[in-house]
Amino acid sequence: MGRPRTPLLDKDRIALAALRQIDRKGDFTIPELAHSLKVSPASLYHHVDGRAEILTLVRQYLARTVDATAFGHLPWDDALRAWAQSYRDTFASHAGAVALMSVQPVTDPVLHRMYDAAVAALEDAGFPQQSVLAVITAVESFVLGSALDLVAPEVMVADVDSAAQPRLAAAVAITPSGRPRADQAFHLGLDALLTGIGSLRTQRK
Amino acid sequence: MGRPRTPLLDKDRIALAALRQIDRKGDFTIPELAHSLKVSPASLYHHVDGRAEILTLVRQYLARTVDATAFGHLPWDDALRAWAQSYRDTFASHAGAVALMSVQPVTDPVLHRMYDAAVAALEDAGFPQQSVLAVITAVESFVLGSALDLVAPEVMVADVDSAAQPRLAAAVAITPSGRPRADQAFHLGLDALLTGIGSLRTQRK
DNA sequence: ACCTGAACACCGTTCAAGT
DNA sequence: ACCTGAACACCGTTCAAGT
Numbered sequence: 001m002g003r004p005r006t007p008l009l010d011k012d013r014i015a016l017a018a019l020r021q022i023d024r025k026g027d028f029t030i031p032e033l034a035h036s037l038k039v040s041p042a043s044l045y046h047h048v049d050g051r052a053e054i055l056t057l058v059r060q061y062l063a064r065t066v067d068a069t070a071f072g073h074l075p076w077d078d079a080l081r082a083w084a085q086s087y088r089d090t091f092a093s094h095a096g097a098v099a100l101m102s103v104q105p106v107t108d109p110v111l112h113r114m115y116d117a118a119v120a121a122l123e124d125a126g127f128p129q130q131s132v133l134a135v136i137t138a139v140e141s142f143v144l145g146s147a148l149d150l151v152a153p154e155v156m157v158a159d160v161d162s163a164a165q166p167r168l169a170a171a172v173a174i175t176p177s178g179r180p181r182a183d184q185a186f187h188l189g190l191d192a193l194l195t196g197i198g199s200l201r202t203q204r205k
Numbered sequence: 206m207g208r209p210r211t212p213l214l215d216k217d218r219i220a221l222a223a224l225r226q227i228d229r230k231g232d233f234t235i236p237e238l239a240h241s242l243k244v245s246p247a248s249l250y251h252h253v254d255g256r257a258e259i260l261t262l263v264r265q266y267l268a269r270t271v272d273a274t275a276f277g278h279l280p281w282d283d284a285l286r287a288w289a290q291s292y293r294d295t296f297a298s299h300a301g302a303v304a305l306m307s308v309q310p311v312t313d314p315v316l317h318r319m320y321d322a323a324v325a326a327l328e329d330a331g332f333p334q335q336s337v338l339a340v341i342t343a344v345e346s347f348v349l350g351s352a353l354d355l356v357a358p359e360v361m362v363a364d365v366d367s368a369a370q371p372r373l374a375a376a377v378a379i380t381p382s383g384r385p386r387a388d389q390a391f392h393l394g395l396d397a398l399l400t401g402i403g404s405l406r407t408q409r410k
Numbered sequence: 411a412c413c414t415g416a417a418c419a420c421c422g423t424t425c426a427a428g429t
Numbered sequence: 430a431c432c433t434g435a436a437c438a439c440c441g442t443t444c445a446a447g448t
Contacts, residue, residue: 002429003431026253030422039432046431051422057413076394105360109369115361116370123372131393133361135286137354138347138394148307149342155310155337156320164314165321167328173289175338182269187345188336192401193394207448208412235441247443251412256441307411414447421440428433 005193008039008172009047016055021056021096026096031033056107057102062097063106065090071117076125077194082117084143084190098151100143109123126201142193150179213244214252224299227263237370260305261312263280268311269304270295276322281330289348296352298348298404303356305350317339331406339400347398351391355384364387 017036021028030051033040034089048054067086087105091098122132157177162169175181222241226233235256239246253259272291275284294302320341327396362382368372380386 002427002433004429007431008432031420040434042434043432045423046319050429089414097335099304102307103304103357105357107360108365109366111360112370112373113363116373117374120372123376129376130379132376133386134390134393137361137387137390138351138397139351140388141346141354141394142398143342143350144346144353145346146343148349149346152308152310153312153315155312156342159312161314162318165317167325168317168321170259171324171334171337172326174335180344181338185339185342185346188339188402188405189346189398192343192405193347193398196400197393198399199400200393207414209448212412214412236439245415246411246441247415250442270443310438412448414445416444416446418443419441423437424437425435426433427435429431 009037009043011047011057012042013037014048015061016056018054019058019061019097022100023094024096026099028054037119058097059101059104059106060108060110062094062101063091063108064110066114067114068114068117068139071121072112072124076122076127077198079118080139080194080197081190084139087140087143088147090187094201095151098147102148115159128200129200134144135200138190139190140187140195141192146182146189149185151183153176214242214248216252216262218242218257219249219253220266223259224263225267227301227305227372229297229301230302233259234375240398260309263302264306264309264311265313265315267295267299267306268313269315271319273319273322276319276326277329280333281327282403283343284323284326285399285402286395289344292345292348293352293355293391297355299357328386333405333407340405343402344395344398347394351394352389355387356407359383359386 014033014037018028018033021033021036021159030044033054034044043056048057055103066083068083070082074082089195091101117128118136123134125130127135154177156168157172157175160169160172176184215364223233223238226238226241235246235249238259239249242249249259253262261358273288275287278284279287297307307382323341324337328334328342332340359382361373362377362380365374365377381389
């Protein structure tokens, strides 16, 4: 066939097709990706270095959908909460991508700008400089773990033997399951975390 | 060669060899696993259903190294803290396994017993029944996210442009890196979470 | 029951050939 | 520069053959 007059592919098209496949099946393969783009597997290698780069592109795309504009506009706790919610929402709408995003984090200037804004907002709200990064990391770890909880099968709650584990069974019986269960745990944990973090502030504004 | 007088393999030997390979390389393949067991790849299939079962065995092995004996013996916050620490320690000593453990959780009666003990301890400490599971899930999510933070490359802290992100750069400069950085964030977050969670208790004992 | 070699389908990647 | 078909190494899994 030879070279087309106008290229059939570019990095964006490849990344989006990969994400679509991840959303549908939880993973992607080069042959299927090529098929969905109506192209041969070998063609992809003219645009990306390999599978690893495609994964990086997907991660960057997702990272940029996280809304961090609240820092500097809302009070520190509302800003952290809004950021955490948006972060988790991204995962919630791309369940299959959670595994990808969690293991290898995103490297992107956009993220450094986001962290910079967060650091500034928290320091200005009275958090000591030695603890701001730990605060941000703690919230991010909680969000990541909650995203995993959101997409993983519900082990704690499923198949409980009410004779052998009566206390657990009773608690499970009065607790919601599915998405509401994960949401409850996320909100409870986020509120607790923010409450506890608040006591680290020194000078108040 | 035919059947040996005494079997060369069993599930335990396979799981441990897989874990050793995961610890060394972050992943394992059937051919390499077979090689390390001085056996042909096909032999493994006489003892396990396939790659997926081997992963399950590794997960179960690791889950059983988490110490949950504190529930019912220590005060609720010390018990939760000890459990969280042990949980994270397991991941810390098997960095390559974090990805495995996080995506697909463990199904094991041992874990249900652990959750049962945790539920009992927390209810007895005054937590309302409707929130115990959310409390446990929140702590577990934080631990899982912190484990990912522990093994992932340090994005937030690396390659910061001090002209473009001055506040972030300054904070990075006075913050430890590597394991101490992750430890600081874990302890700060865990303390904050436990502090915040404490306010959910109703009747005290 | 339990090991093996041979075979199969599938994947990621490379490369020479074509425009 | 950018697409393709063919080829390669590698992986997970199956199966008939052997004791």
